[in-house]
Amino acid sequence: MTADHGEHLPVLAEAAVEALLPGPGRRLVDATFGRGGHSARILERLGGEGRLLALDRDPEAVDHGRSLFGADPRFRIDRYPFSRLAEAVAEAGWPDGVDGVLADLGVSSPQLDDPHRGFSFRGEGPLDMRMDPGTGASAAEWLRGVDSGELERVLREYGEERHARRVARAIIAAREQTGLATTTGLAEVVRSAVPGRGEPGKDKATRTFQAIRMAVNDELGELEAFLAAAVEVLRPSGRLVVIAFHSLEDRMVKRFIREEARSCVCPPDFPVCRCDKVARLRPVGKPLRPEAGEQEANPRARSAIARVAERLAA
Known part of the structure; x- marks a missing residue:
C-alpha cells in the first residue's frame, strides 16, 4: 500500500513479519508478494539457511520479484494464486510443510496506479480489474x-x-x-x-x-481456498498471518481461526464425542492494527487488521 503515487508501503510490515517468527532454518511463504515489501523484511531476518517462497497471480509482480531477489538463493517466486498454496509448496519441494504463511489481502499500489489495469477511477483506462x-x-x-x-x-x-x-x-x-x-x-x-x-x-x-x-477476481472464494490450504501445509507451531482491509474478508479469517481452534462440536448431551474434530489452530494475541504514525503516513493502512494463529500438533 502507498501514501503517494508510485511509492509502495507494505502495511503492518514489521508487526506482521515479526508474527511469522522468521529466523534461521525457517521455511516461510509470502502468499501475496505484491511489490515485495513483506518479502524484503522476511529475508532480512531469515538467516543463511532459511527459505522464502513467494506467490502472486499477477505476472508483473512475479517479474518484479525475480528482478529484486532472483539472485538470492534463499528466495523463490512462482506465479500462483494463493488459493493454490498447497500445490505451490509441493512444487517447491517441501512435502513436510512450512513454518509460516503470510497473506496481505490488499491491492498493491502499482495495480491501483496503472490506469491500464483498470482498478482505479482516477485515470481513464479499460475496465479490466483482473489480478x-x-x-x-x-x-x-x-x-x-x-x-x-x-x-x-x-x-x-x-x-x-x-x-x-x-x-x-x-x-x-x-x-x-x-x-x-x-x-x-x-x-x-x-x-x-x-x-x-x-x-x-x-x-x-x-x-x-x-x-x-x-x-x-472471486476474492472471497480465493480466500476461503487459501485458508483451507494454509492449515494443511503448516507444520506444528507454524504461524498463519493474514492482513485484511475489508470487513467481509476479516470476518472470514476470524471465523476460520475460531472454527479451527474448536475441538469437539458434538451436542452437549452426547456422553462421548462422535465428531472426532480436533483443534488445529490457536489464536495468537490480539489482532494487529497499524499505529497512528503508520496510518498518518499511509492512509490506505487505516482499515487494515491482521490476525495471527499457530498450528497445533496433530
Missing part, C-alpha cells in the same frame, strides 16, 4: 453479462453500498445505451446515481469499484 490479466473475464465482460439483481447483491455485500439498487439500475441502463468500457465512464455513471455528496473524503465510485473488483 491476472490473462485469466478469466474482465470487469467490462462481467458487467455485460451480469443481471440487475446479481449486480445489486455484489454492490451491497462486497462494496457495502447503501444505494446498491440505484447504482445497479444506473449501470444496467448505461450498459444498454452506450456500453461500459472505461473506468472513468463507469465512475461517472455511479457518481450520478449516488444521491447527495457521498461520504466525506471518499469518491462516490469507491465502493462500486471495490465490489466489482472482488467479484471479478
Whole structure:
C-alpha cells in the first residue's frame, strides 16, 4: 500500500513479519508478494539457511520479484494464486510443510496506479480489474453479462453500498445505451446515481469499484481456498498471518481461526464425542492494527487488521 503515487508501503510490515517468527532454518511463504515489501523484511531476518517462497497471480509482480531477489538463493517466486498454496509448496519441494504463511489481502499500489489495469477511477483506462490479466473475464465482460439483481447483491455485500439498487439500475441502463468500457465512464455513471455528496473524503465510485473488483477476481472464494490450504501445509507451531482491509474478508479469517481452534462440536448431551474434530489452530494475541504514525503516513493502512494463529500438533 502507498501514501503517494508510485511509492509502495507494505502495511503492518514489521508487526506482521515479526508474527511469522522468521529466523534461521525457517521455511516461510509470502502468499501475496505484491511489490515485495513483506518479502524484503522476511529475508532480512531469515538467516543463511532459511527459505522464502513467494506467490502472486499477477505476472508483473512475479517479474518484479525475480528482478529484486532472483539472485538470492534463499528466495523463490512462482506465479500462483494463493488459493493454490498447497500445490505451490509441493512444487517447491517441501512435502513436510512450512513454518509460516503470510497473506496481505490488499491491492498493491502499482495495480491501483496503472490506469491500464483498470482498478482505479482516477485515470481513464479499460475496465479490466483482473489480478491476472490473462485469466478469466474482465470487469467490462462481467458487467455485460451480469443481471440487475446479481449486480445489486455484489454492490451491497462486497462494496457495502447503501444505494446498491440505484447504482445497479444506473449501470444496467448505461450498459444498454452506450456500453461500459472505461473506468472513468463507469465512475461517472455511479457518481450520478449516488444521491447527495457521498461520504466525506471518499469518491462516490469507491465502493462500486471495490465490489466489482472482488467479484471479478472471486476474492472471497480465493480466500476461503487459501485458508483451507494454509492449515494443511503448516507444520506444528507454524504461524498463519493474514492482513485484511475489508470487513467481509476479516470476518472470514476470524471465523476460520475460531472454527479451527474448536475441538469437539458434538451436542452437549452426547456422553462421548462422535465428531472426532480436533483443534488445529490457536489464536495468537490480539489482532494487529497499524499505529497512528503508520496510518498518518499511509492512509490506505487505516482499515487494515491482521490476525495471527499457530498450528497445533496433530
